[in-house]
Amino acid sequence: MSEANKDLMEKYMKEVALRRKYHEQLVELKGNIRVLCRVKPVLKEDQQEEGQAVVVTTDPNNESALSVINKGKARAFELDKVFHPQATQEEVFQEIGPLVTSCIDGYHVCIFAYGQTGSGKTYTMEGSVENPGINQRALKHLFNEIEERKDMWSYTVNVSSVEIYNELLRDLLSKDGEKLDIKINPDGTGQLHVPGLRVTEVKGFQHIKKVLAKARRNRITFGTKMNQHSSRSHALLCITVHGTDLANGSKTTGKLNLVDLAGSERVWKSGAEGERLKEAQNINRSLLALGDVIQALRGNQTHIPFRNSRLTYLLQDSLGKGNKTAMVVQVSALESNVGETLCSLKFAQKVCRVELGPAHVTISFRMTRDAMPYKTSQR
Ligand SMILES: Nc1ncnc2c1ncn2[C@@H]1O[C@H](COP(=O)(O)OP(=O)(O)O)[C@@H](O)[C@H]1O
Numbered sequence: 001m002s003e004a005n006k007d008l009m010e011k012y013m014k015e016v017a018l019r020r021k022y023h024e025q026l027v028e029l030k031g032n033i034r035v036l037c038r039v040k041p042v043l044k045e046d047q048q049e050e051g052q053a054v055v056v057t058t059d060p061n062n063e064s065a066l067s068v069i070n071k072g073k074a075r076a077f078e079l080d081k082v083f084h085p086q087a088t089q090e091e092v093f094q095e096i097g098p099l100v101t102s103c104i105d106g107y108h109v110c111i112f113a114y115g116q117t118g119s120g121k122t123y124t125m126e127g128s129v130e131n132p133g134i135n136q137r138a139l140k141h142l143f144n145e146i147e148e149r150k151d152m153w154s155y156t157v158n159v160s161s162v163e164i165y166n167e168l169l170r171d172l173l174s175k176d177g178e179k180l181d182i183k184i185n186p187d188g189t190g191q192l193h194v195p196g197l198r199v200t201e202v203k204g205f206q207h208i209k210k211v212l213a214k215a216r217r218n219r220i221t222f223g224t225k226m227n228q229h230s231s232r233s234h235a236l237l238c239i240t241v242h243g244t245d246l247a248n249g250s251k252t253t254g255k256l257n258l259v260d261l262a263g264s265e266r267v268w269k270s271g272a273e274g275e276r277l278k279e280a281q282n283i284n285r286s287l288l289a290l291g292d293v294i295q296a297l298r299g300n301q302t303h304i305p306f307r308n309s310r311l312t313y314l315l316q317d318s319l320g321k322g323n324k325t326a327m328v329v330q331v332s333a334l335e336s337n338v339g340e341t342l343c344s345l346k347f348a349q350k351v352c353r354v355e356l357g358p359a360h361v362t363i364s365f366r367m368t369r370d371a372m373p374y375k376t377s378q379r
């Protein structure tokens with residue numbers, strides 16, 4: 001390489017390093033763990049009772065606020081971002097795109113869809129043929145970025161897909177939904193691995209679309225065999241991106257985990273028994289464990305309870321400190337769902353609020369003021 005070329009190359013590398021740094025700063029400014037809420041539009045088929053009231057309202061002047069009316073009382077929630085019912089798949093992806101870029105830069109990323117059955121989790125993650133959701137948009141973005149960087153970096157992309165049902169792990173890319181176990185890697189790194197898990201190397205967007213279709217088909221067939229509906233299991237799509245810097249040989253590994261969670265509805269309230277009750281308890285336990293893990297991470301706690309469910313155990317190395325997570329909480333706006341909507345928003349608020357600082361400070365301040373014989377302003 002001529003001296004002039006070397007000089008140019010060095011300058012270019014510096015620019016690339018700066019871009020990565022600024023990108024990360026931007027993502028971190030927004031927060032490494034983000035809790036978003038998407039309000040489902042009222043569809044004709046949801047209106048079983050004519051003229052049902054819409055009880056969820058978003059605020060056009062405040063994109064973090066949302067309020068819910070229950071029994072005549074309004075309750076306000078504040079999250080990192082709220083999507084109004086008319087928000088498009090593209091608008092939702094705009095919030096997620098930067099995390100996909102982080103994944104190519106070597107970060108581990110988790111994106112979850114949470115909510116009661118029918119609230120739009122699968123629509124947000126998978127979407128429809130005409131209007132694809134986060135999964136396809138993320139993968140398209142991933143391959144576009146890889147193409148743009150091809151003179152500087154070489155990448156390989158591997159995909160696996162599993163379902164967690166009743167705390168059992170099944171391979172969605174195997175023929176018969178093989179049951180899998182999570183083990184500690186014998187290589188001494190302490191990392192987890194899943195022996196026997198099928199991992200497919202994908203070469204481009206069209207190829208990965210076929211793999212996604214296979215996982216979706218398998219989810220439905222295995223589901224029918226077990227006489228169970230897909231809304232009662234967590235579906236995970238795990239993409240691993242290995243990068244090699246062509247100039248100096250340095251390597252990065254990023255992971256993108258896209259998770260369509262099981263429905264969060266509390267079925268035991270309607271008197272479920274037997275298998276259905278066991279299922280519900282398992283779902284409840286794993287969603288609770290996920291909430292606890294995110295809350296502990298966001299609160300910078302030293303002990304993170306990863307081992308309390310298969311889901312958090314499996315995602316341990318992607319959820320840990322320094323990684324990035326987005327939780328999209330889906331809610332229905334209709335009065336008939338208000339109980340579940342409030343529960344989902346309380347969950348969202350619980351994992352969201354931690355960063356606001358120690359609560360007791362606020363409480364003691366309020367108590368002092370309230371305990372005063374007259375208000376400060378009256379002095
Ligand atoms: N934002 C939206 N716009 C249009 N249709 C939606 C939207 N969200 C959900 N739906 C539709 O509502 C129905 C239930 O959504 P779905 O994603 O299957 O819910 P879940 O996966 O939470 O059970 C589906 O028919 C889906 O296409």
Ligand SMILES: [Mg+2]
Pocket residue numbers: 121122123230231260
């Ligand atoms: Mg679904």
